[in-house]
Amino acid sequence: MSKEITSRSTDYSQWYNDLVIKGGLADYSAVRGCMVIKPYGFSLWENMRDALDKMFKDTGHVNAYFPLFVPKSLFEAEEKNAEGFAKECAVVTHYRLKTDPSKKGALMVDPDAKLEEELVVRPTSEAIIWNTYKNWIQSYRDLPLLINQWANVVRWEMRTRLFLRTAEFLWQEGHTAHATAKEAVEETIQMLNVYADFVENWMALPVIKGVKTENERFAGAVDTYCIEALMQDGKALQAGTSHFLGQNFAKAFDVKFSDKDNKLDYVWATSWGVSTRLIGALVMAHSDDQGLIIPPKIAPLQVVIVPIYKGEEQKAQIDVKVQELVKQLKAAGVRVKYDDNDNARPGWKFAEYEMKGVPVRVAIGLRDLENNTVELARRDTKEKQSVSMDGLPERIVLLLAEIQQSIYNKALAFRNSHITTVNTWDEFVNIINEKGGFVSAFWDGTSETEDAIKEKTKATIRCIPLDNPQEEGTCVFSGKPANQRALFAQAY
Amino acid sequence: MSKEITSRSTDYSQWYNDLVIKGGLADYSAVRGCMVIKPYGFSLWENMRDALDKMFKDTGHVNAYFPLFVPKSLFEAEEKNAEGFAKECAVVTHYRLKTDPSKKGALMVDPDAKLEEELVVRPTSEAIIWNTYKNWIQSYRDLPLLINQWANVVRWEMRTRLFLRTAEFLWQEGHTAHATAKEAVEETIQMLNVYADFVENWMALPVIKGVKTENERFAGAVDTYCIEALMQDGKALQAGTSHFLGQNFAKAFDVKFSDKDNKLDYVWATSWGVSTRLIGALVMAHSDDQGLIIPPKIAPLQVVIVPIYKGEEQKAQIDVKVQELVKQLKAAGVRVKYDDNDNARPGWKFAEYEMKGVPVRVAIGLRDLENNTVELARRDTKEKQSVSMDGLPERIVLLLAEIQQSIYNKALAFRNSHITTVNTWDEFVNIINEKGGFVSAFWDGTSETEDAIKEKTKATIRCIPLDNPQEEGTCVFSGKPANQRALFAQAY
Numbered sequence: 001m002s003k004e005i006t007s008r009s010t011d012y013s014q015w016y017n018d019l020v021i022k023g024g025l026a027d028y029s030a031v032r033g034c035m036v037i038k039p040y041g042f043s044l045w046e047n048m049r050d051a052l053d054k055m056f057k058d059t060g061h062v063n064a065y066f067p068l069f070v071p072k073s074l075f076e077a078e079e080k081n082a083e084g085f086a087k088e089c090a091v092v093t094h095y096r097l098k099t100d101p102s103k104k105g106a107l108m109v110d111p112d113a114k115l116e117e118e119l120v121v122r123p124t125s126e127a128i129i130w131n132t133y134k135n136w137i138q139s140y141r142d143l144p145l146l147i148n149q150w151a152n153v154v155r156w157e158m159r160t161r162l163f164l165r166t167a168e169f170l171w172q173e174g175h176t177a178h179a180t181a182k183e184a185v186e187e188t189i190q191m192l193n194v195y196a197d198f199v200e201n202w203m204a205l206p207v208i209k210g211v212k213t214e215n216e217r218f219a220g221a222v223d224t225y226c227i228e229a230l231m232q233d234g235k236a237l238q239a240g241t242s243h244f245l246g247q248n249f250a251k252a253f254d255v256k257f258s259d260k261d262n263k264l265d266y267v268w269a270t271s272w273g274v275s276t277r278l279i280g281a282l283v284m285a286h287s288d289d290q291g292l293i294i295p296p297k298i299a300p301l302q303v304v305i306v307p308i309y310k311g312e313e314q315k316a317q318i319d320v321k322v323q324e325l326v327k328q329l330k331a332a333g334v335r336v337k338y339d340d341n342d343n344a345r346p347g348w349k350f351a352e353y354e355m356k357g358v359p360v361r362v363a364i365g366l367r368d369l370e371n372n373t374v375e376l377a378r379r380d381t382k383e384k385q386s387v388s389m390d391g392l393p394e395r396i397v398l399l400l401a402e403i404q405q406s407i408y409n410k411a412l413a414f415r416n417s418h419i420t421t422v423n424t425w426d427e428f429v430n431i432i433n434e435k436g437g438f439v440s441a442f443w444d445g446t447s448e449t450e451d452a453i454k455e456k457t458k459a460t461i462r463c464i465p466l467d468n469p470q471e472e473g474t475c476v477f478s479g480k481p482a483n484q485r486a487l488f489a490q491a492y
Numbered sequence: 493m494s495k496e497i498t499s500r501s502t503d504y505s506q507w508y509n510d511l512v513i514k515g516g517l518a519d520y521s522a523v524r525g526c527m528v529i530k531p532y533g534f535s536l537w538e539n540m541r542d543a544l545d546k547m548f549k550d551t552g553h554v555n556a557y558f559p560l561f562v563p564k565s566l567f568e569a570e571e572k573n574a575e576g577f578a579k580e581c582a583v584v585t586h587y588r589l590k591t592d593p594s595k596k597g598a599l600m601v602d603p604d605a606k607l608e609e610e611l612v613v614r615p616t617s618e619a620i621i622w623n624t625y626k627n628w629i630q631s632y633r634d635l636p637l638l639i640n641q642w643a644n645v646v647r648w649e650m651r652t653r654l655f656l657r658t659a660e661f662l663w664q665e666g667h668t669a670h671a672t673a674k675e676a677v678e679e680t681i682q683m684l685n686v687y688a689d690f691v692e693n694w695m696a697l698p699v700i701k702g703v704k705t706e707n708e709r710f711a712g713a714v715d716t717y718c719i720e721a722l723m724q725d726g727k728a729l730q731a732g733t734s735h736f737l738g739q740n741f742a743k744a745f746d747v748k749f750s751d752k753d754n755k756l757d758y759v760w761a762t763s764w765g766v767s768t769r770l771i772g773a774l775v776m777a778h779s780d781d782q783g784l785i786i787p788p789k790i791a792p793l794q795v796v797i798v799p800i801y802k803g804e805e806q807k808a809q810i811d812v813k814v815q816e817l818v819k820q821l822k823a824a825g826v827r828v829k830y831d832d833n834d835n836a837r838p839g840w841k842f843a844e845y846e847m848k849g850v851p852v853r854v855a856i857g858l859r860d861l862e863n864n865t866v867e868l869a870r871r872d873t874k875e876k877q878s879v880s881m882d883g884l885p886e887r888i889v890l891l892l893a894e895i896q897q898s899i900y901n902k903a904l905a906f907r908n909s910h911i912t913t914v915n916t917w918d919e920f921v922n923i924i925n926e927k928g929g930f931v932s933a934f935w936d937g938t939s940e941t942e943d944a945i946k947e948k949t950k951a952t953i954r955c956i957p958l959d960n961p962q963e964e965g966t967c968v969f970s971g972k973p974a975n976q977r978a979l980f981a982q983a984y
Contacts (some may be wrong), residue, residue: 042555095581128523
């Protein structure tokens with residue numbers, strides 16, 4: 001087989017890249033730090049996007065589209081937000097190219113076409129959106145405004161990894177406006193719950209819901225809520241964030257509304273987003289040394305059927321059986337493909353679909369025809385069994401649900417066995433360095449301690465879990481009094 | 493009513509802007525030439541996108557995503573394409589902002605973060621995609637490659653109009669690769685037919701299919717096919733294009749494949765696209781002085797139900813009836829809204845939904861309850877009738893289909909009555925200036941004549957219709973021999 005994958009134990013990072021590229025999810029591009037999302041990867045993203053989009057609409061949100069560019073003066077308006085993103089902004093300075101007189105066939109930036117004001121390619125859209133909301137909101141009757149946008153954004157990252165950290169990525173960003181702080185906080189929490197629901201029930205990936213410390217907060221937010229997942233190498237990955245923005249953006253863009261008593265006040269805001277980064281999380285959480293493992297609910301292809309035959313006559317017999325099966329599976333809403341391409345041998349196909357993480361493989365040969373059976377193989381456990389063709393569609397539908405649950409259970413068991421409670425600094429360092437995963441430890445609540453721990457161990461506070469018990473303790477690092485534990489981990 | 497619309501006869505152009513803005517489709521933004529697509533407009537785009545996307549997938553295409561940026565050196569590679577777009581390119585030159593020491597709270601472009609090579613914000617993606625295809629195509633087995641992308645593109649237009657011509661717009665661009673010229677031409681025509689099918693059967697807008705002259709051809713194409721529609725002011729609008737690119741991009745990016753006999757040849761290409769410009773066409777083709785008229789198949793909202801009552805008791809009685817109706821309509825796949833917001837009066841709601849082009853309005857009052865009737869009003873003809881509640885959902889479903897057909901028929905009759913065959917230059921000028929619409933006239937086949945006609949009348953050759961009869965004639969402008977007629981019009 002030409003498509004060999006580096007094993008996790010040999011080089012985890014190379015294993016990840018191999019899966020992404022050889023599994024057909026994405027490719028490098030000619031643009032530094034930007035990726036090409038290949039058709040198979042994009043189909044996965046479409047399934048994720050459609051499921052999320054429905055959840056957003058079911059909670060009352062609508063989609064819209066705002067400009068790609070943010071004029072520099074708007075970008076500056078919310079100071080913390082601007083500071084947070086200034087160092088990674090792609091900036092458009094000119095609007096025309098012209099023939100380069102010094103090189104045949106070459107073009108150059110036309111110095112006469114310099115923009116009066118530079119345009120920032122959006123790293124996030126709070127600024128341009130709140131500048132627009134100013135015109136849309138006058139009265140409490142205009143609230144709440146519950147808008148989401150699916151878009152590309154650009155953050156000029158120095159070290160990039162396919163899906164996990166790219167200069168351009170696709171995402172959705174919700175931006176809502178409310179009459180009261182209470183309502184905005186409720187929205188923030190609601191969307192955090194939507195994300196957790198999606199990641200757990202569609203991506204089969206358990207998450208911990210929590211709130212970020214000041215160090216890790218979104219630039220411009222009052223509070224950043226997050227869901228944190230665990231990868232197989234023991235590192236955490238932030239899978240989604242939901243921000244309570246207070247009145248920061250309303251004040252920066254002067255967005256006021258008159259309430260029922262005709263009193264003017266600034267509007268309360270939230271924003272929340274998940275991105276194609278989730279695909280990186282999916283790959284790293286579930287896959288193995290043979291390739292991708294994709295949960296059935298979002299798999300581009302759920303079932304592949306491979307015929308095993310010699311000669312046209314056998315093929316024709318198999319075709320009849322398979323076409324009936326395909327019809328029944330499609331009627332049951334299953335994404336199925338009959339791969340009867342005769343340029344490739346069954347063994348090659350088996351390896352290819354294993355690489356691509358297709359949850360269920362059906363193989364059917366001459367003996368199966370005689371016995372009225374097929375060979376049914378599941379990707380996650382690699383179990384194979386010979387089963388009757390009678391009732392096969394129903395059996396496959398049940399199997400897909402079972403695989404979905406089984407992938408989740410496996411990830412949950414791994415995650416739960418990698419939350420370690422420690423009470424001393426030695427334990428802390430030892431767990432972070434040896435076992436990995438989340439470490440639950442008392443923290444004195446200061447940024448200084450957080451910074452010092454990060455410097456010594458590369459571990460950051462992933463979150464303060466929601467409903468964290470308040471208890472007396474001693475900070476694992478500083479020895480100062482602490483009133484709760486935080487969840488630390490090294491992270492992507 | 494606060495939302496008054498300028499009438500078509502007063503100022504057609506202002507009428508259009510009023511509809512787009514007051515109808516809730518789009519808004520101006522703080523970025524020169526870029527628009528905000530508002531939730532109602534975006535919902536319309538989603539319906540259009542989903543219908544097209546299904547048609548693309550049904551014809552074997554898959555979606556992918558390629559980078560927003562094109563390095564200048566790649567952009568230059570296909571010379572004609574580069575020339576064609578160079579004058580309207582937004583160019584990223586820097587990747588960082590920093591604090592401006594001269595102004596408190598201000599940011600400036602960091603001169604130390606200048607890119608070695610400038611990045612063009614894609615005006616179209618042939619260059620970046622064919623540079624990628626180079627790595628994906630080696631053998632005839634890799635062909636055809638049938639990929640589409642939904643994306644934003646930027647063309648720095650000097651005069652912008654909402655939807656019709658904006659610096660940033662949303663579109664889809666198909667980019668396919670084939671082993672033979674014949675197959676690529678067939679793909680080009682197939683996608684032209686898909687576009688015509690969509691615009692006629694979903695947007696209710698009749699189109700003429702044809703091929704562009706050299707003057708109007710896509711930069712880098714061998715042939716550009718198009719669909720041309722007619723607006724109510726007698727101007728034409730190019731609603732979609734499908735390009736046969738020959739081997740131009742394969743040669744520019746050195747994309748070769750080995751055929752079955754192991755012979756190397758350059759790959760054959762097509763590209764095709766439609767954009768949010770279609771929304772502009774939709775608005776201008778069907779709407780009237782009271783607001784938008786949107787064909788039911790793509791309308792964000794197909795039916796609105798407005799209660800007319802005094803007091804809670806009447807309202808409660810109406811609610812019971814309406815909730816049952818809503819349930820039945822939803823079950824029949826109808827997009828329906830019950831607007832029982834008591835902040836607005838029925839008359840205000842009627843005008844509002846007329847403005848927004850909701851195809852069917854159902855009003856229900858106390859007398860209707862007594863008589864077991866409702867008032868059914870259609871937006872396109874403004875006909876109203878009192879009808880029985882019995883069988884109402886079925887009646888509404890039929891009415892929606894009838895409205896769809898009726899809007900198309902009206903546009904078709906208008907278009908057909910605005911194709912004028914002329915044989916003299918006086919007639920030509922007179923028709924273009926007085927009546928408008930398409931003018932069918934003999935043309936000598938030269939760019940010089942085409943340019944001269946454009947200069948004198950602002951009319952361009954919209955297309956040479958497919959299957960145009962070949963006949964002897966005399967060019968309407970130059971008097972030289974001509975072998976066919978071309979279709980001229982002033983155009984958006």
